[in-house]
Amino acid sequence: MSKNLINWLENLLLWGIIIKLKAMTSFTEENYLKIIYMLTEQNGGNEVSTNELAEITQTKAASVSDMLRKLAEKNLINYRKYQGVTLTKEGQQIALSVIRKHRLWEVFLVDKLGFGWDEIHDIAEQLEHIDSKELTEKLDKFLGSPQFDPHGDPIPDSKGKMPSMASCKLSEVPIDQTVVMVGVLVHSPAFLQHLDKNHITLGSTIKIQEVSEFDKSFTVLLNNNQSVFVSNEVAKNLLVK
Amino acid sequence: MSKNLINWLENLLLWGIIIKLKAMTSFTEENYLKIIYMLTEQNGGNEVSTNELAEITQTKAASVSDMLRKLAEKNLINYRKYQGVTLTKEGQQIALSVIRKHRLWEVFLVDKLGFGWDEIHDIAEQLEHIDSKELTEKLDKFLGSPQFDPHGDPIPDSKGKMPSMASCKLSEVPIDQTVVMVGVLVHSPAFLQHLDKNHITLGSTIKIQEVSEFDKSFTVLLNNNQSVFVSNEVAKNLLVK
């Protein structure tokens, strides 16, 4: 009985079939892991709830429950029923590799192909699942091993280490100070196009000239000497240094 | 009854749901269309059989039958039971777009990232399914609108038109003639690495010095003045001009 099982396993090993148990995270599973990673960050390391995941994956809570059971079976997440989830070491590794690929491809699309930063998300959403370590590393070299993507988001290195950079929201900067734009907290085309229209881009120098008492909107001076108006809603989503 | 149906369809249209009937060719469907295109070419325009498809897709004939029924329903293939299939205009368009993407990505991998021509097929097999017209056209520009891929295969333009080039097999070239290597008929890493080892690459000048009576093997002189031995098996799979 048990001897039979061992024989059978040996046979599988011989034929290299055991690999399947190791490899194999589907497109869908990768997306869940990536989203769990990002929501955990946002929650300051706290568990992510089923409903949060359902909302962001555009599916129903029931479907999320199914997937969580499956990911837990594969030891990619820590899952206690009704208590939400966090990633295991292994799950985190996969999530970081997907994020690395996503952001490297975004750099490629903007720097090499000339896309605007508002046009690249959906394409990168597909490219992030291309499975080839050699490709990722060669792409990284080709792009000059960038540390940040076109939105200012950090690109993890091949071991999963994130470059860090102190930054704060423009909305928190006091009057008269001069800062540099280093990132955005919202990636919607509408928001990015709004920034384009106001000539605010990654690397722009921003001097805060005036802050309205009434609505906390800003008037700022850019490096091109243009003075532009920035609503508080926008200022809250701009990262500066 | 029929009025009810029309009402229902109008409702769908109103909500933009009808789009789904038009768009949507899955990864798997795209692969079938591409393979049908290539096998039809190979067969000189004749129908492709279920078993041929089963062989090359690494599935069972029963699964192929299922898929053919489905592709026929979508008007992507001409299918008469037991008689094999050919592509419709629409199916051919999709096939050519997949082939275009495959070959453009191969150029990218070799020219820009420095991969060898024997390492790129599996990666291109994934990249060919990335869905973005703008991406394909920008990639094409970035690469300088190449006409041929790293294996010498023609790259269809955005309308599906293949560049043509007269060529013949090295095995058919008479003694003493000098030709240029322009393509391979086999893409296996083993074959490509064999050519690398013998310094035969796309663009190599080849002068036929000697043809053996016995086994039809060749001794040829390359542009680097090296004299190398080429078996008939290899000569039959080398395209020259």
Added chain:
DNA sequence: ACTATTTTTTAGGTTTGTCTAAAAATTTGA
């Protein structure tokens, strides 16, 4: 503390793309 509400899970189904086994059609060849 104990309902009422919200969140999450379970139960039962669907679709896509695969499989094996068996039936049907076609082709081969004596």
Added chain:
DNA sequence: TCAAATTTTTAGACAAACCTAAAAAATAGT
């Protein structure tokens, strides 16, 4: 030409990833 071999299709199942409806657990409000 017609029986045997081959090819192709049909029938019936399964896993993955989704759904709706209903049940169960957790949380909140008085």
